[in-house]
Amino acid sequence: DLYNIKKQKLKQTVAFYNKIMLLSSEKDVQDEKNDSKSTSDSERPASNSVTETSIAEAQWCGAHDLFNDLQFNTLVLDLRSNSKYRQGHVFGSYQLEVTKDYVKEKTNPAWVKLQDLPCDEEQKTSYKEQMNWFVRYVWVVVEKDWKEETKQVILPFLVTSIKKSRRTCVVKILNGLSEFKEMYPFLMLTFNDTYFSVMMLHSSKILSSIRVVPHYPNVIIPGKLYLGDAKSSAEGYIFKDLRLTHVVNTASRDVTNYFQDITILSNDFKDDFDNTTLEYLNQTKISYCNIEINDSQDVDIKQYFEKFLNSSVSPFFLSLVNFFHEGKVLVHCAAGISRSSTIVIAYLMKKLDLLLFDAMEYVKKCRPNISPNIGFFCQLMLFEEELFGDTKSSRQLLSANTEYSSNYHQWFETSRK
Numbered sequence: 001d002l003y004n005i006k007k008q009k010l011k012q013t014v015a016f017y018n019k020i021m022l023l024s025s026e027k028d029v030q031d032e033k034n035d036s037k038s039t040s041d042s043e044r045p046a047s048n049s050v051t052e053t054s055i056a057e058a059q060w061c062g063a064h065d066l067f068n069d070l071q072f073n074t075l076v077l078d079l080r081s082n083s084k085y086r087q088g089h090v091f092g093s094y095q096l097e098v099t100k101d102y103v104k105e106k107t108n109p110a111w112v113k114l115q116d117l118p119c120d121e122e123q124k125t126s127y128k129e130q131m132n133w134f135v136r137y138v139w140v141v142v143e144k145d146w147k148e149e150t151k152q153v154i155l156p157f158l159v160t161s162i163k164k165s166r167r168t169c170v171v172k173i174l175n176g177l178s179e180f181k182e183m184y185p186f187l188m189l190t191f192n193d194t195y196f197s198v199m200m201l202h203s204s205k206i207l208s209s210i211r212v213v214p215h216y217p218n219v220i221i222p223g224k225l226y227l228g229d230a231k232s233s234a235e236g237y238i239f240k241d242l243r244l245t246h247v248v249n250t251a252s253r254d255v256t257n258y259f260q261d262i263t264i265l266s267n268d269f270k271d272d273f274d275n276t277t278l279e280y281l282n283q284t285k286i287s288y289c290n291i292e293i294n295d296s297q298d299v300d301i302k303q304y305f306e307k308f309l310n311s312s313v314s315p316f317f318l319s320l321v322n323f324f325h326e327g328k329v330l331v332h333c334a335a336g337i338s339r340s341s342t343i344v345i346a347y348l349m350k351k352l353d354l355l356l357f358d359a360m361e362y363v364k365k366c367r368p369n370i371s372p373n374i375g376f377f378c379q380l381m382l383f384e385e386e387l388f389g390d391t392k393s394s395r396q397l398l399s400a401n402t403e404y405s406s407n408y409h410q411w412f413e414t415s416r417k
Helices: 002-013 026-038 064-071 082-087 100-105 121-130 148-165 178-181 195-202 236-242 275-283 302-308 313-320 339-352 356-366 374-388 396-400 402-416
Strands: 056-058 075-076 138-140 170-175 218-221 225-228 244-250 285-289 327-334
Touching: 026 075, 056 327, 064 075, 064 138, 064 170, 064 225, 075 402, 082 402, 100 148, 121 313, 148 356, 195 275, 218 396, 225 339, 236 275, 302 339, 302 374, 339 356, 356 396, 374 402
Parallel strands: 056 170, 075 138, 138 170, 225 327, 244 285, 244 327
Antiparallel strands: 218 225
């Protein structure tokens, strides 16, 4: 029907995505909690075979999904050959030597604890230390030219090993690194690169862990729209790497427009930048749009939907309404949680005819920590009514969803007064 056709606009716009990330169901999360309370991994009976459902617990995803997940407690396991790994791999990833022969040897039980999987000799110490950290996502990078037979042997075994070791993590699979290398070459390393030297290029601050992935905003529309926090707006390497040209600062009372005029930046501030970053910032005029609002539920943020999402109002936002044309836009606030996410959600609703529920779900999959405050949420509900009237509504979806139902019912009670 017409609504489903319009919903496909979002997927068409982000055609680079192989799959939109799926949120773990509440039942799965509760089951995992119950399992962890009742028995430890070591106490569970060992399975003699890998079930067919094990591979179904993983998601085949794209390069942009990986870019986003790298900002949120992500472990990347590279199953490609050692030679390909040394030619280029994702920043902070580990090379595992999990082959068909290795898997065929593991028949009873048919899985291995995550920390015991065979890792590249030079990475073993770091890999085992990584096991002490919380992991939200585990990404598995496979050879793009793997035969189906190889996938059917290795992937079920590995997914089972991951899920039995880290039951609450989400497992995702990337088919080769060619697209990621093309889109995000600044997050690729070769064997001759050192993590320390790369980090020193990005910041003068020495990080406690040299495997920490540099900070970046999250991609909403690949190559066009990014959602981030104050730090995203202050790091020159981010502007250079993502080729940013426009910034929507929704916290301009609190956060400086650092690159509005680079000539007035102090030398101490510029000393943090490498030469290529300085060159980009000197050659690129960064355009800023300021929205001076507090993150308070009684603030009228809806006025900015109407003002800035109307192409006849501002030449700056003409590019927003037309999917940014040649511009690449960063929308940010202080934490990248409430104000900026509300503006981005409203934009997707307006431009792509998306319901509030669909827009929020999509943005949350790109940036899991977003959470418009209750006042902004209520105004997004009103915005949805103005956009669609009685033709379609998020009410049923929101009221039935545990995550959103509380906000929805508060809006419903307010709307009745």
